[in-house]
Amino acid sequence: MPYMKKIILVITSFYLLQSGLAQSGAVSAKLHTLSPYFLFTASGTPSATLSTSRPKGDFTTDNTRQESFTIKMLVNFQPFSGEQTLLEVPGMITIKLRQADPENRDRQNYPAAKMQDGSLPVLEAGIILNAPGINLFTRQLEIGHPLASLKNPWGKHEVIVHFTKTHWTIYVDNELMDNDFVVGYPHWWHQRSWQINPAVVSEASLYLPGMNVERDNKRNIEQMPGLQYWTPRGHNSWVGDVATIYHDGRYHVFYLYDRRHHASKFGVGGHYFEHFSTTDFITWTEHEAATPIEEQWETIGTGSPFVYNNKLCISYGLHTSRIYPDSLTEYPDMLRYFNQHKKSGSFSSNPEEAYPSGATYSVSQDNVSNFKKSGALFHYSENPSVFTTPEGKLKMYANYKAKGTWESASLDSGWYCTDPDFPLGGDCTFDFRWGKYEYVVGGFTSLWRRTIGKNEPWKDIVAEGKDFYNGVGVPSVSPIGNGRYIMAGWMPITGWGGPFLIHELIQYPDGRIGTKWMKELIPATTDAVLLAKNVEQKNAFPVKDENFILTFDVVPQKKKNGKVALSFLPADGSNKKGCEMQINIAAFTAQYSDAVKDGFGEMQKSIRNGGNPSLVGNYAIENIMGVEKPFTVRILVKSNTKLGGTIIDTEIAGQNTLVTYRNGLNVDNILFNQERMDIHNLKIMKIVD
Structure with a gap:
């Protein structure tokens, strides 16, 4: 045993020295994003100005409810302590610097970008909004960003805050740093005073109405991000519910853009569908939003893309009832119509009479992007999943304020309920067909299957313990040609919304579905380094890099017996915040649990036994496949400051996957523990994305 430990030490030392080896031949998938920079043009001179020689002043306005305004400032950021007010319009607008808590991620996730000394200075802009009759929204709406997210935080910068009837946005040097969605308007009065801090702000200009803003497409970020585990640009931006479709050789991803883990727009979400696509799964292109928020009453819920009359469309719900009571929306009239006409x-849409709510859709003007809202409300469901069958029929699974299966001859001719009792549950429901089987995925926890063409009931696959829920939230499944199917979704970090991810599906003759990594989305790595030819009991290995892939071979000593566990531990090697991934051959389960000091982690529950993979914490998957004979395990570990923790994505035997997120964990050591199992060929590869 001492001799073996020496061998392991030598091999590990070689890895630490060689982890910067040349990149392997794999090509990472990249997303070509839209420019985050914007151009500002004014239609006239500023309505008011301030300077170091005149830091206070008054201005007048003829309109006490301005639907847009812009404030532009030249600021010299310098190290500070406590809090500094930069500009103030008393009782209405405050722009300030403050030192935030480096450990408090709350709604803004400011610790995504800390200074080198660990401090967390942030720039914030707050505005008081008044929405008569809606007490919830008569309060301050605040946006902001950490200064460390700028390339050069200290020194002179142009700061712009811009208000429209739907957005409150802050820009630094023309780059969009943060925004939120408004309900109500600031009360300007006819005369207002305002002031700047001349020690930090050298000049400020107010434009009433606001300046014209357009995206600067000639300027873009230099580095294109990888796609797997991708999050939108920004310290507090995440991917929410995902809806996908493969159409005319192009795979489309629509996702609910989220800031602040559902806390935007005063907690109602303020979500809308962003959009990107690919034809080869290596080069991805971001498009303009498919359903941008254009009215204060809009906050959008999950729907589904579909093709109708050879046009690419997307259905979605208007969650207007989160902002206004049902009595002020179209919901009562829509429900009354259904009860009368069946x-x-x-x-x-006619907001002057009643705020639009329920199901609607947008249509692509070029069958790729360039979506235009229809303005039609075709159902009272606020989460409509519309799809066309291979026979060309329009069907819908209704969720949120409605349920059941619905059909219609056209989008706007009225929908009839053909099965009020199915789907049985689940939110954000998707349908797909594969071979002789049809499947329905019900949000976070439900999966059904039946044989096409047979008059048989839907089979509850979750109740059998043979579902494919593996930590991918609200999975959307699409065929992508050549008999391949993929599952896309998101995983939560510390709340609603998180990174985007895709796993590929495998179908077996009995209709069972397994999962594996999608080859096109495996990140590029350095060449593999052998850590150990044979791994002994309780072997530990230090790791140098935050992001890496491990591979190893497992040989059960006895058929249907044995287990192996791999613990991911912090620098001190303790089990505090550590995570254990365990494969139990006897039970045909795999799981994530808290790391333990001795033995194996506590047995976790699968989804049918009360576990919840969608929370990506501790859970189990059962009836795993391909482990009765020697098999390979691949584990991807990814960490960064925005995540504030580590993603661990495991593939077992190329047929089972499970993913977890561990808040606060930085992996510096890995520890093996096995029972009646032999572990061979442990290799590590640094991810170079």
Whole structure:
């Protein structure tokens, strides 16, 4: 045993020295994002100005409810302590610097970008909004960003805050840093005073109405991000519910753009569908939003993309009831129409009479992007999953304020309920067909299957313990040609919304579905370094890099017996915040649990036994496949300051995957523990994305 430890020490030392080896031949998938920079043009001179020689002043306005305004400032950021007010319009607007808590991620996730000394200076802009009759929204809306997210935090910068009837946005040097969605307006009065801090701000200009803003497409970020575990640009931006479709050789991803883990727009979400696509799964292109928020009453819920009359469309729900009571929306009239006619009616958006709510859709003008909202309200469901069958029929699974299966001859001619009792549950429901089977995925926890063409009931796959829930939240499944199917979704970090991820599906003759890594999305790595030819009991290995892939071979000593565990531990090697991934051959389970000092981690629950993989914490998957004979395990470990922790994505025997997120964990050591199992060929590869 001492001799073996020496061998392991030598091999590990070689890895630490060689972890910067040349990149392997793999090519990482990249997303070509839209420019985060914007151009500002004014239609006239500023309505008011301030300077170091005149740091206070008054201005007048003829309109006490301005639907837009812009404040532009030249600021010289310097190290500070405590809090500094940069500009103030008393009782309405405050722009300030403050030192935030480096350990408090709360809604803004400011610790995504700390200074080198660990401090966390942030720039914030708050505005008081008044929405008569809606007490919830008569309060301050605040946006901000950590200064460390700038390339050169200290020194002179141009800061712009811009208000429109739907957005409150802050820009630094023309780069969009943060925004939120408004309900209500600031009360300007006819005369207002304002002031700057001349020690930090040298000049400020106020534009009433606001300046014209357009994206600067000639300027973009230099480094294109990898796609697997991708999050949108920004310290507090995340991917929410995902809806996908493969159409005319192009795979489309629509996702609910989230800031602040559902806390935007005063907690109602303020979500809308962003959009990107690919034709080869290596080069991805971001498009303009498919359903941008354009009215204060809009906050958008999950729907589904579909093709109708040879046009690419996306259905979605208007969650207007999160902002206004149902009595002020179209919901009562839509429900009344259905009760009278036994089908849904088609209503047009007319906010002056009632705030639009329920199901609607947008249509691509070029069958790729460039979506235009229809303005039609075709159902009272606020999470409509519309799809076309291979026979060309329009169907819908209704969720949120409605349920059941619905059909219609056209989008706007009225929908009839054909099965009020199915789907049985789940939110954000998706349908797909594969071979002789049809499947329905019900949000976070439900999966059904039946044989196409047979008059048989839907089979509850979760109740059998043979589902494919593996930590991918609200999975959306699409065929992508050549008999391949992939599952896309998101994983939560510390709340609603998180990184985007895709796993590929495998179908077996009995209709069971397994999962594996999608080859096109495996990040590029350095060449593999052998850590150990044979791994002994309780072997520990230090790791140098935050992001890496481990591979090893497992040989059960006895058929249907034995287990292996791999613990991911922090620098001190303790089990505090550590995570254990365990494979139990006897039970045909795999799981994540808290790391333990001795033995194996506590047995976790699968989804049918009360576990919840969608929380990506501790859970189990059962009836795993391909482990009755020697098999290979691949584990991807990814960490960065925005995540504030570590993603661990495991593939077992190329047929089972499970993913977890461990808040606060930085992996510096890995520890093996096995029972009646032999472990061979342990290799590590640094991820170079």
